[in-house]
Amino acid sequence: DAGVTQSPTHLIKTRGQQVTLRCSPKSGHDTVSWYQQALGQGPQFIFQYYEEEERQRGNFPDRFSGHQFPNYSSELNVNALLLGDSALYLCASSYLTEYIQYFGAGTRLSVL
Amino acid sequence: QKEVEQNSGPLSVPEGAIASLNCTYSDRGSQSFFWYRQYSGKSPELIMSIYSNGDKEDGRFTAQLNKASQYVSLLIRDSQPSDSATYLCAVKGNTGFQKLVFGTGTRLLVSP
Numbered sequence: 001d002a003g004v005t006q007s008p009t010h011l012i013k014t015r016g017q018q019v020t021l022r023c024s025p026k027s028g029h030d031t032v033s034w035y036q037q038a039l040g041q042g043p044q045f046i047f048q049y050y051e052e053e054e055r056q057r058g059n060f061p062d063r064f065s066g067h068q069f070p071n072y073s074s075e076l077n078v079n080a081l082l083l084g085d086s087a088l089y090l091c092a093s094s095y096l097t098e099y100i101q102y103f104g105a106g107t108r109l110s111v112l
Numbered sequence: 113q114k115e116v117e118q119n120s121g122p123l124s125v126p127e128g129a130i131a132s133l134n135c136t137y138s139d140r141g142s143q144s145f146f147w148y149r150q151y152s153g154k155s156p157e158l159i160m161s162i163y164s165n166g167d168k169e170d171g172r173f174t175a176q177l178n179k180a181s182q183y184v185s186l187l188i189r190d191s192q193p194s195d196s197a198t199y200l201c202a203v204k205g206n207t208g209f210q211k212l213v214f215g216t217g218t219r220l221l222v223s224p
Contacts, residue, residue, distance in 0.1 A: 031210065033212075042217055056211050088155075100158060100161055
């Protein structure tokens, strides 16, 4: 039973570019949440998707957008990258009716 | 006031000792509480979940919750060097949404 998988593992971009990160949830899970973790900080909630719709959003600008596909996988898109967007991006999956979230290995994004 | 507060540490304990990690939260309506372990450069791994006042034990780990004091703790008995990691406290609010609010984490160092 595969856990939460994320791709790519590492990514290097320059300021102003756009990036897409991908996530496949744990088998059977229907809800995907995205978090940003800066160095030395706890993860910060970006948004959550269920039934291909954004259910809840954290305090992130519109440059951050997402999508969920019919197979429950999800993408996180970030436009007009800033140096401050450099972080570990974590995807977590869960059942909508349960509260426990399981994290993928993350994508480490470096913006130069 | 931060929503979830933890002492950043490091908390240093000798092998075999009890490590005590503490967390306070500001949202009195919070219902669900989680402890995640995060090794350096890795993603968070769920250790314990607790939903009602009192203690919950799982192997060497005990989570304690006191909603009146808005306090949750994690005890690690017989600490091992492999327990050296950052421990993240996460809180889910009282809404139907699954957003987790994390503390900044406490770094635990267990010396042989």
